[in-house]
Amino acid sequence: MSRFFKDIKKFFNYTVFSSKAELKSEVAGSFLSWLWWILDPFFFMLVYSFIAILVFKSGEPYFPVFVFIGLNCWQFFSKVVKSCVKVVQSKKMIVTKVYIPKHIFILEKIGVYGFKMLVSYALTVLLMIIYQVPLSWRMFWALPIMALLVVITFACSTIMLHFGVFVEDLLNVITIVLQLGFYISGIFYSIENKLDGILGELLIKCNPIALIICDLRRVLIYNQDPHWVALLAWFVVGIVISVIGIRTIYKHENSYVKVI
Template structure:
């Protein structure tokens, strides 16, 4: 385990300039391809929020007071998750040209995709805080726990992205499948509904989905001045660390095989 972590740290440290270059290049390319650039990361969840607010609050007259912020605090983390998972599936295969010419630890390409999407997430997070302030939400000291939630969330995402990147090399349909899985996550996560309103017999099954404890914790600290769901988060942290260590072991084992398959 110590060796895995050491190799991981050294790979990132030794290639930090390459990571920085590709992250900046990707962000610049995003701006160059569209007129609104980074704003799409904010506009996208706002449009989703408006759509479901219209459907649930206006047409069905459900949801209750504060439903707009209720939706927004879930859509930003959900967007980060789905973008990372979809990009992770093609993180290695998309760099075929580089891999065939020079050896670069494959974890570097996965970190690049995580970093790009994380930067966009923090832009959306800032917009969300502004939105909550304008809406009149009062923050408590519990809001500081959002950093811990983000940390656990990122560990889960990194482990998942490594596994998906590995599978994406050998099973090319993984990236296409992730598009549908990402949509399914929307309905299996407490985005449009409050987990407390789910029947007690069904709620434990929803917690199999990591986004359930994450989204509920985000809402607790941002909207309800409450601490995160410690029990569920600690379990997720343990699972995420185990997943990350396993993923790093798989990546190290097949490090020299990817170029032959691609």
């Protein structure tokens, strides 16, 4: 793992520059420019709020904030993981000419979508003020929970990057899996309130994204403690998977060039 941290330090400037370049390229030809980073999740929040409140008669308090928290987490996770499936192929012109540790591409994607998530959460804070969500010291627990989100996302992305090089149809499979994950992660409904008992506990504690979304809502909206034991367990799992993924990438990255 010492090699991993040395590579991060060595390629840090490249990672930052590449993330900034991708962000700029996304809005280069857009009339509204960076405003889309706010408008995109905001319009999604309006759509899901309309469906849940008017169609399904949801009575969840502070519902727009409730949806926004879940939607921001899910979009960060799903977009990073999905983009990493074919990230080596997309960087073919670079990979075939110079050596760059392939996990740097994952950190680049985390930088891009992490920045967008921070912009969206600035809007979340504004919504919390508008809806007069009570403030509490437990809101500071959102920081370690968000750190876990990054660890889990990185861990899954390392596996996707490796197998994405060799399995041509993996992107299609992951797209379907992520669609299923969207609906079982409680983005626009509360798993705790809708599914009582063992089933609800399993969906929350066996799905790290559902757990993260649930606990962010607990600390930001409801002034409740998160599921510390489950969070710690998933942090350990995330670190283990990350180590396995990094070692797998280092072991096989020379063969990536031959395959692509």
